[in-house]
Amino acid sequence: MSQLTEEQTAPPKRVHRQRSATQWAVAWRRFKRNKSGVAGLAIVIAFVVFAIFGPLFAPYPPRSTESLLQGQAGQPPSWKHPFGTEINGIDVFSDSIWGARNDLWIGVAATAIATLIGLAVGALAGYSRGVIGGILLGIIQFFFVIPTLLLILLFSRVFQVLVYQGFGVNLIVLILGLFGWPGISFVIRGEIFRVRELEFIQAEKALGAGNLRILFRHIVPNVLTPVIVLASLLVAGNILTEVVLFFLGFGPANVATWGELIEEGVQYVSVYPWVALFPGLLVVTLVLGFNLLGDGLADALNPRLRE
Amino acid sequence: MKALEDLLKVEDLRTYFFTEAGVVKAVDGISLDVRKGESHGLVGESGSGKSVTALSVMRIVPKPGKIVGGKISFDGTDLLTLKEDDMRRVRGSKIAMVFQDPISSLDPLYTVGKQLIEAIRANNETVSKEQARDMAISLLSNVEISEPERRFNQYPHELSGGMKQRIAIARALARTPTLLFADEPTTNLDVTIQAQVLNLMKDLKKNFNMTLVLITHDMGIIAEMTSRVTVVYAGQVSESAETHTLFYHPTHPYTEALLKAVPRLDKRKQLQSVGGNIPNLIDPPTGCRFHPRCPYAIQICKEKVPDYEEVETDHFVACHRWKELSLVGVQ
Amino acid sequence: MSDEVLLEVKQLVKYFDVFSRGVFTRKKVGEVHAVDGVSFAIKRGETFGLVGESGCGKTTTAKVILNLEDATSGTVNFEGRDVFELLKSGKRSDILQIRRGMQMVFQNPYLSLDPRMTVFDILSEPFIIHGHIGRSDWTARVYELLTKVGLEPYHAERYPHEFSGGQRQRIAIARALAVEPKFIAADEPVSSLDVSIRAQILNLMMELQRDQKISYLYISHDLSSVRQISHRVAVMYLGEIVELANTDSLFEHPLHPYTQALISAIPIPDPETKRQRIILPGEVPSPLNPPPACRFHPRCPYAQEICRTVKPVFEQVDTDHFVACHFWKKFA
Numbered sequence: 001m002s003q004l005t006e007e008q009t010a011p012p013k014r015v016h017r018q019r020s021a022t023q024w025a026v027a028w029r030r031f032k033r034n035k036s037g038v039a040g041l042a043i044v045i046a047f048v049v050f051a052i053f054g055p056l057f058a059p060y061p062p063r064s065t066e067s068l069l070q071g072q073a074g075q076p077p078s079w080k081h082p083f084g085t086e087i088n089g090i091d092v093f094s095d096s097i098w099g100a101r102n103d104l105w106i107g108v109a110a111t112a113i114a115t116l117i118g119l120a121v122g123a124l125a126g127y128s129r130g131v132i133g134g135i136l137l138g139i140i141q142f143f144f145v146i147p148t149l150l151l152i153l154l155f156s157r158v159f160q161v162l163v164y165q166g167f168g169v170n171l172i173v174l175i176l177g178l179f180g181w182p183g184i185s186f187v188i189r190g191e192i193f194r195v196r197e198l199e200f201i202q203a204e205k206a207l208g209a210g211n212l213r214i215l216f217r218h219i220v221p222n223v224l225t226p227v228i229v230l231a232s233l234l235v236a237g238n239i240l241t242e243v244v245l246f247f248l249g250f251g252p253a254n255v256a257t258w259g260e261l262i263e264e265g266v267q268y269v270s271v272y273p274w275v276a277l278f279p280g281l282l283v284v285t286l287v288l289g290f291n292l293l294g295d296g297l298a299d300a301l302n303p304r305l306r307e
Numbered sequence: 308m309k310a311l312e313d314l315l316k317v318e319d320l321r322t323y324f325f326t327e328a329g330v331v332k333a334v335d336g337i338s339l340d341v342r343k344g345e346s347h348g349l350v351g352e353s354g355s356g357k358s359v360t361a362l363s364v365m366r367i368v369p370k371p372g373k374i375v376g377g378k379i380s381f382d383g384t385d386l387l388t389l390k391e392d393d394m395r396r397v398r399g400s401k402i403a404m405v406f407q408d409p410i411s412s413l414d415p416l417y418t419v420g421k422q423l424i425e426a427i428r429a430n431n432e433t434v435s436k437e438q439a440r441d442m443a444i445s446l447l448s449n450v451e452i453s454e455p456e457r458r459f460n461q462y463p464h465e466l467s468g469g470m471k472q473r474i475a476i477a478r479a480l481a482r483t484p485t486l487l488f489a490d491e492p493t494t495n496l497d498v499t500i501q502a503q504v505l506n507l508m509k510d511l512k513k514n515f516n517m518t519l520v521l522i523t524h525d526m527g528i529i530a531e532m533t534s535r536v537t538v539v540y541a542g543q544v545s546e547s548a549e550t551h552t553l554f555y556h557p558t559h560p561y562t563e564a565l566l567k568a569v570p571r572l573d574k575r576k577q578l579q580s581v582g583g584n585i586p587n588l589i590d591p592p593t594g595c596r597f598h599p600r601c602p603y604a605i606q607i608c609k610e611k612v613p614d615y616e617e618v619e620t621d622h623f624v625a626c627h628r629w630k631e632l633s634l635v636g637v638q
Numbered sequence: 639m640s641d642e643v644l645l646e647v648k649q650l651v652k653y654f655d656v657f658s659r660g661v662f663t664r665k666k667v668g669e670v671h672a673v674d675g676v677s678f679a680i681k682r683g684e685t686f687g688l689v690g691e692s693g694c695g696k697t698t699t700a701k702v703i704l705n706l707e708d709a710t711s712g713t714v715n716f717e718g719r720d721v722f723e724l725l726k727s728g729k730r731s732d733i734l735q736i737r738r739g740m741q742m743v744f745q746n747p748y749l750s751l752d753p754r755m756t757v758f759d760i761l762s763e764p765f766i767i768h769g770h771i772g773r774s775d776w777t778a779r780v781y782e783l784l785t786k787v788g789l790e791p792y793h794a795e796r797y798p799h800e801f802s803g804g805q806r807q808r809i810a811i812a813r814a815l816a817v818e819p820k821f822i823a824a825d826e827p828v829s830s831l832d833v834s835i836r837a838q839i840l841n842l843m844m845e846l847q848r849d850q851k852i853s854y855l856y857i858s859h860d861l862s863s864v865r866q867i868s869h870r871v872a873v874m875y876l877g878e879i880v881e882l883a884n885t886d887s888l889f890e891h892p893l894h895p896y897t898q899a900l901i902s903a904i905p906i907p908d909p910e911t912k913r914q915r916i917i918l919p920g921e922v923p924s925p926l927n928p929p930p931a932c933r934f935h936p937r938c939p940y941a942q943e944i945c946r947t948v949k950p951v952f953e954q955v956d957t958d959h960f961v962a963c964h965f966w967k968k969f970a
């Protein structure tokens with residue numbers, strides 16, 4: 001048994017060069033072949049770049065009514081105001097750029113919160129048998145069936161006070177994050193039920209691995225693929241919810257988002273149609289991008305299609 | 308032995324699967340003679356092309372598979388040039404198939420009776436629904452299902468695995484085919500149930516006057532059920548002979564290896580394993596495909612594909628060295 | 639093989655509760671008698687075969703022995719220590735000690751390896767859990783394990799999906815060997831493999847037994863392979879052992895009608911061996927409501943009134959030959 005180590009003066013070195021493609025690399029190869037998925041990814045990347053660097057070139061600060069004083073309110077698109085201006089003189093182009101930053105932040109940050117909560121609750125609900133599992137399932141089901149939008153509306157009114165302390169966008173992030181997780185939990189719980197009975201998990205138990213090690217080192221990594229797909233769809237959903245929130249007049253005041261622009265635009269749609277048009281197109285494009293990306297990921301990560 | 312006429316003749320069949328990873332040459336030049344009334348064994352391991360051969364004869368190769376070459380003649384008809392409509396009439400009424408997995412080969416949404424009636428009336432509207440019902444019930448008793456009237460109205464999930472396989476067999480027999488492919492029909496069943504089903508198949512073959520092609524990896528089932536055998540390896544035929552000859556005087560090293568590697572229930576023996584693994588069919592070994600695992604391989608085996616030669620009447624082998632080797636069969 | 643007992647299973651019982659679910663209620667409506675009073679002992683360096691058809695409880699028996707499922711009742715002693723008690727004591731050192739002694743190899747090598755880990759990570763996982771190998775020795779030990787099961791060191795950096803079934807089963811065996819166990823429960827380790835590969839794995843198992851004195855519980859429905867590698871064999875039917883004997887006497891002089899039927903049902907790969915086949919009627923009854931008295935009586939060709947009313951005793955009929963049948967003398 002110990003022959004090998006005695007004979008050699010130094011232990012053999014691991015040869016990492018031969019490390020072969022991980023499942024992620026294989027999935028990426030599949031993803032690259034999927035045209036609509038790649039298009040979705042391109043759209044998303046374009047918007048991210050736009051959101052990060054756009055504000056450097058934005059002609060006006062967010063919610064700036066500067067143009068009103070110059071008599072430029074309610075102007076149609078022109079070289080000076082590519083997307084036109086709204087009734088208070090806010091430059092729609094500038095606010096669309098600031099809105100991209102805010103909307104992406106809302107979509108991504110709220111999804112991150114929802115995913116983390118969903119993962120933790122779903123993982124525990126899936127892995128614990130008996131009473132704890134039952135209680136957690138009850139909690140998930142409760143949050144799943146309550147009319148989330150109404151609660152979101154309620155909360156955004158109740159915590160309106162925070163908005164005046166500069167908490168506007170993050171209030172929405174928090175609310176969407178805190179109510180957006182049950183779907184992810186459900187999927188995770190189901191996946192964990194499936195993976196938990198697989199033989200490699202039994203083998204880990206037989207080796208004496210502890211519960212937390214089994215859960216986080218072996219089960220969770222194996223249920224992540226549907227989460228990635230769901231999360232990318234959830235980003236799109238969160239952006240849409242943001243728009244709805246403002247559309248219904250529940251958004252915090254004085255925050256530059258697409259929803260805010262659309263809400264204003266729709267009020268005066270017959271007079272200043274461009275105010276709602278451009279941000280509307282941006283919302284549709286970005287949501288489409290995330291949906292295409294999610295679909296592409298679902299195909300690429302689906303083990304049944306794997307060769 | 309009386310010379311029997313050929314019912315099915317497959318010549319140099321090639322069926323490839325065009326996958327993302329490359330072209331899988333699942334069947335790469337398989338030839339097969341099945342004579343009227345015989346039980347012909349098609350033996351091989353996973354990936355040998357034995358199932359794909361049957362699917363090719365039926366012309367139901369799933370995508371991305373495609374028959375790319377060869378000739379299949381059945382009872383004088385060239386199946387590969389037949390129009391799809393005509394082929395559909397051949398399937399079921401002349402050639403039928405029983406699959407390995409009885410669970411997925413029955414539709415869970417329909418009752419046993421519905422599925423049998425559908426099979427009986429497919430391409431055959433002259434049979435009335437009432438007639439079909441009676442025929443279905445008599446089929447159920449043919450496959451020795453107790454209480455056929457009750458089973459008729461049950462759904463597949465209410466039946467055990469052995470029962471489902473009997474139903475699948477009944478469905479295959481619905482149009483009294485002349486040729487039946489049975490693809491590992493008992494692999495998913497328990498041994499005592501396997502014994503029942505094998506017995507049933509023997510009886511049915513006699514009563515329905517059928518020709519049977521039994522596809523299996525189990526040399527025990529081959530020994531017991533078949534009169535002639537074709538051994539396939541990595542998409543090609545390695546040897547074909549009468550069952551007795553194949554077991555006692557094998558001329559291909561792969562046949563010998565199979566016989567040595569299979570444990571026997573009735574005596575203890577030293578298991579001799581074949582080294583290596585089953586080859587990848589995207590990039591199969593050059594020359595004789597068995598050479599990387601063959602204990603007798605020499606230079607020529609790596610370079611040249613062996614011819615399929617006649618050893619004696621009814622005994623063919625594809626090996627460069629069959630003349631000089633004296634291989635050991637069952638002892 | 640020595641005469642010293644390594645593992646002793648006493649009156650092992652495992653029932654699974656069956657519930658009927660309402661909207662708010664969950665009512666227990668019955669119990670699946672998966673394992674019902676199984677006892678046997680495995681000696682050091684011995685291969686003990688456990689055979690039976692699907693649903694007879696053979697896999698559950700292995701899982702309960704390794705406490706992958708909780709036992710309903712019964713005990714398992716390993717090297718004289720009560721396994722369940724030690725595992726439940728919660729003392730980490732006791733748990734690890736038991737886990738190092740007993741390992742399991744599973745039926746499906748496509749499901750028994752974590753698809754997201756390299757072979758190196760899979761094989762060094764036991765070192766992390768048990769800490770019995772210093773980190774600097776991991777590479778040497780992983781390479782040694784791979785060589786021992788007939789693989790190459792360069793395989794360590796690959797993922798399970800790049801291997802064939804037989805190679806995966808070798809990796810699974812290597813993982814079990816990583817803790818240097820004295821006992822391995824092998825649950826149908828070759829039944830999902832190709833015929834020409836099965837012999838490789840069985841031979842590997844026997845080789846390891848010769849070198850390291852490992853004891854096996856070899857679970858299989860394939861009686862032919864059981865005959866090749868087992869020293870003693872027990873036959874299970876509906877959760878109970880109906881016959882237990884050393885391999886040759888079991889296969890040559892089976893005393894239980896079920897064993898006889900099982901043996902006669904196996905096709906022999908020799909066209910000249912024609913045997914009288916006993917075809918059992920019907921199918922294995924549901925373990926939810928097993929038949930009373932002798933559980934085999936509804937399918938037994940020799941069943942009498944007593945078989946329906948009185949449970950047969952599991953009695954010793956010869957050295958190393960036990961059977962539970964009222965009429966065994968008829969077949970002796």
